[in-house]
Amino acid sequence: MCRHQLYLGPPTSLATLLIDPAHSLYRQSWAPRQMRGGGTVNADGFGIGWYTGTGTGSATGAGPVRYRRAVPIWADQSLPELARATVTGALLAAVRSATPGMPVVETACAPHAEGRWLFSHNGVVAGWPGSVADLAATLPVTDLLTLDAPTDAALLWALVRHRLRAGVPPATAIADTVTSVLAVAPASRLNLLLTDGEQGWASTVGHSLAVRAAPDRIVVASEPTDDDPGWTAVPDHRLVVATPTAYTMEELCGSTSH
DSSP, X not given: OOEEEEEEEEEEEHHHHHTSSTTOHHHHTTOOSSOOSSOSOOOSOEEEEEOOSSSTTOOSSSOOEEEEESSOGGGOTTHHHHHXXXXXXXXXXXEOOOOTTSOOOGGGSSOEEETTEEEEEEEEOTTTTGGGHHHHTTSOHHHHHTOSSSSHHHHHHHHHHHHHHTTOOHHXXXXXXXXXXXXXXXXXXXXXXXXXXXXXXXXXXXXXXXXXXXXXXXXXXXXXXXXXTTEEEOOSSEEEEEOSSOEEEEETTSOOOO
């Protein structure tokens, strides 16, 4: 059910972040250690979104760059060379394990994007699509007609994006989307990951998540990318808010801090 990763910190090559670590996202595509509730490999495509410039979320005013393919990440022979030549201070990447019945196409691969936002979903919406039909009906028709793909992840992104467009703070947009989906599809697994290149927001519902913080950088990932003891497992039903120098955890439906 997918693996994803967020990085915020000093400019670093994509290869250093995604390929070189002993249990990198690249390796997790065929040898994940903490998959739950379906799937054993993540071979149904991948995507990398990164921000250009000289610092975290840096920029130039342009949105992030995305590279997505509907093939296993290990099958893309151009990626290692591209990854070694590309440096960023903020990144969101994912490898995909498609829910049975959902299309394996490039546009179904995270990260989904608009403006400066990048978004990923690790999990599944239970009872799809009937369980969330009423929620989908609350969106503008044009949003439904222009979904990246007919998938639960694309709809979750549309729900989050609709709130962001209305000026809802990112943490609230994630929490409210998770709460509304769980109300109609309580067996769903909803690990959502969002970034604007400066901060990151992540939920845990049904899947693993871990955080490793250093003085000037942070990694948030579905599972640790190495055996460094600095990783902290995020409990279920938490909302993580991350910057390059710190992070907090709160109950998704409360205000308990960590």
